[in-house]
Amino acid sequence: MDTVFFDLDGTLTDPKIGITGSIQYALGKMGLPVPTQDELTWCIGPPLRASFVALLGGEDADRGVELYRERFGTIGLFENTLYPGIADTLTAVTAPGRRLFVATSKPHVFADRIIDHFGLRKYFTRVFGSELDGTRVDKSDLLRYALDETAADPARAIMIGDRKHDIIGAANNGIPGIGVLYGYGGREELTSAGARHLVASPAEIPGYIN
Structure with missing residues (x-):
């Protein structure tokens, strides 16, 4: 990917x-x-x-x-904590020729501050989020915008998230999705949304990115 x-x-x-x-x-x-x-x-x-x-x-x-x-x-x-192992996961996923992005429905003015607060900026090329007025709050719209901005090939991309909105938004843009079970969506929600893979911990993520 x-x-x-x-x-x-x-x-x-x-x-x-x-x-x-x-x-x-x-x-x-x-x-x-x-x-x-x-x-x-x-x-x-x-x-x-x-x-x-x-x-x-x-x-x-x-x-x-x-x-x-x-x-x-x-x-x-x-009032927020990094999931255990996230930094190690991001380090493992980072590779020459591969770009990592954040794609969140949260306004980017907040998301950027959170990424900086936890020292994650070095892993990500850019943080994509919504605007305060609600523009691009829908994950499908957000990822479409991100693909346009990055000129990324959706067939060579992947979306990792914990809710159906992540998986459905990715699918609507031709991007496969990995569902994480340690978040707030759960197995049934992510499976029904069409997640290609499910992972129980951050440490499992790198194994599904090639």
Whole structure:
């Protein structure tokens, strides 16, 4: 493979505390019942506004996103941990003539800060994320843009992610997908979405990239 796209949340890092804590903050500010963090893990991975639509309905979703970012942009994005072995995995995947990219529905203004915070910049040619206004929040749109920007051959690329959005977005652009079981999607979700391979740990990823 010449081009490897990595999802961020649930694939490179475990963002549970920061994401769910910021959703709790937003709901609390709106005077609404606040679920536990475990009850909000389904929000990790899908586009944020879509999660707030599911939680609040369309009319209040934008306000929910605004309040979420109020906390996430200063505190929540650092309430995050690298999955064990990720640095070793990225080192193993790195090879002459191969480019690694981040492809996340998270706004790139946040994703870039997270990549720098964990010292991962040296592995990635570029971080692709959405805009704050929601442009390219859909993984299909994001990966189409990334392919155009990088002039990558989708037949020589692969997408690695933990949710169906990663696998489906890749397939819609002719890119095969590897599903990671240590994130937030699970075996059934990733298999149904069409993942070519499933891995239980970051250490298994290099074996499927040739």
